[in-house]
Amino acid sequence: MKRVLEPELMEDEGQVQCYAQANFDAPHSQFITRLSHFINGAPFSGVALDLGCGPGDISCRFARHFTLSKVHAVDGSEAMITMARQQTPDDVNRRIRYILGMLPDVMLPQSSYELIFSNSLLHHLHDPQALWQVIKKYAKPGTHVVIMDLLRPDSSEAAHALVNTYAENEPEILQDDFYNSLLAAFTVPEIKQQLKQAGLDLEIEQISDRHVFISGIIPGAYFTKWT
Numbered sequence: 001m002k003r004v005l006e007p008e009l010m011e012d013e014g015q016v017q018c019y020a021q022a023n024f025d026a027p028h029s030q031f032i033t034r035l036s037h038f039i040n041g042a043p044f045s046g047v048a049l050d051l052g053c054g055p056g057d058i059s060c061r062f063a064r065h066f067t068l069s070k071v072h073a074v075d076g077s078e079a080m081i082t083m084a085r086q087q088t089p090d091d092v093n094r095r096i097r098y099i100l101g102m103l104p105d106v107m108l109p110q111s112s113y114e115l116i117f118s119n120s121l122l123h124h125l126h127d128p129q130a131l132w133q134v135i136k137k138y139a140k141p142g143t144h145v146v147i148m149d150l151l152r153p154d155s156s157e158a159a160h161a162l163v164n165t166y167a168e169n170e171p172e173i174l175q176d177d178f179y180n181s182l183l184a185a186f187t188v189p190e191i192k193q194q195l196k197q198a199g200l201d202l203e204i205e206q207i208s209d210r211h212v213f214i215s216g217i218i219p220g221a222y223f224t225k226w227t
């Protein structure tokens with residue numbers, strides 16, 4: 001099935017409200033567990049970068065899990081950033097800085113980060129290189145990169161089946177969002193090709209019937225190659 005683009009930013013108030021109230025407990029806690037495992041359970045205490053943070057649920061979970069960490073969380077949607085600022089609980093609020101900005105042009109407060117993560121952004125991007133180029137720009141040797149996203153099923157029937165399995169009881173607007181996201185997502189071979197084009201050596205793993213996990217550590221050698 002060919003990729004069907006969806007609007008890059010989530011700016012519609014109703015859509016943002018619905019997304020912010022949805023229960024993403026299972027995939028988002030799985031994301032933090034996998035990320036933590038990937039960094040060998042180390043007590044990360046630096047500044048992490050969250051790309052396409054949406055209403056901030058993953059940023060907050062990360063900050064709560066890594067109690068000494070800080071997060072710079074970026075999204076191009078003003079409605080999402082406003083929602084994230086409103087929803088972020090007091091216990092993590094001082095450690096998360098929300099930044100309104102579009103990938104790939106966003107200017108970030110730091111020139112590099114030790115940890116860069118992103119959940120469910122890649123499928124939104126009309127040009128996926130926006131994500132990989134920002135990672136290259138803001139990584140340094142040793143930066144840990146952790147990305148999770150949806151995978152595009154083989155057919156629209158398979159996409160409908162996934163919506164019925166995992167979102168049957170959700171509001172219609174969320175079901176539509178999920179369906180559109182599945183159609184906009186990439187396949188494993190497409191992601192492989194994107195990473196090759198970007199010159200990024202990251203591991204790609206299909207971790208469920210609908211999710212892909214991409215991770216790796218940026219080696220020093222890249223930087224001599226890029227300059």
Ligand SMILES: C[S@@+](CC[C@H](N)C(=O)[O-])C[C@H]1O[C@@H](n2cnc3c(N)ncnc32)[C@H](O)[C@@H]1O
Binds near residue numbers: 053
């Ligand atoms: C599906 S949401 C994921 C939000 C969050 N990471 C999560 O897992 O709940 C994708 C987010 O990426 C943002 N986005 C899409 N394209 C972007 C771009 N080029 N630059 C910055 N943000 C973008 C959208 O506005 C939206 O908030």
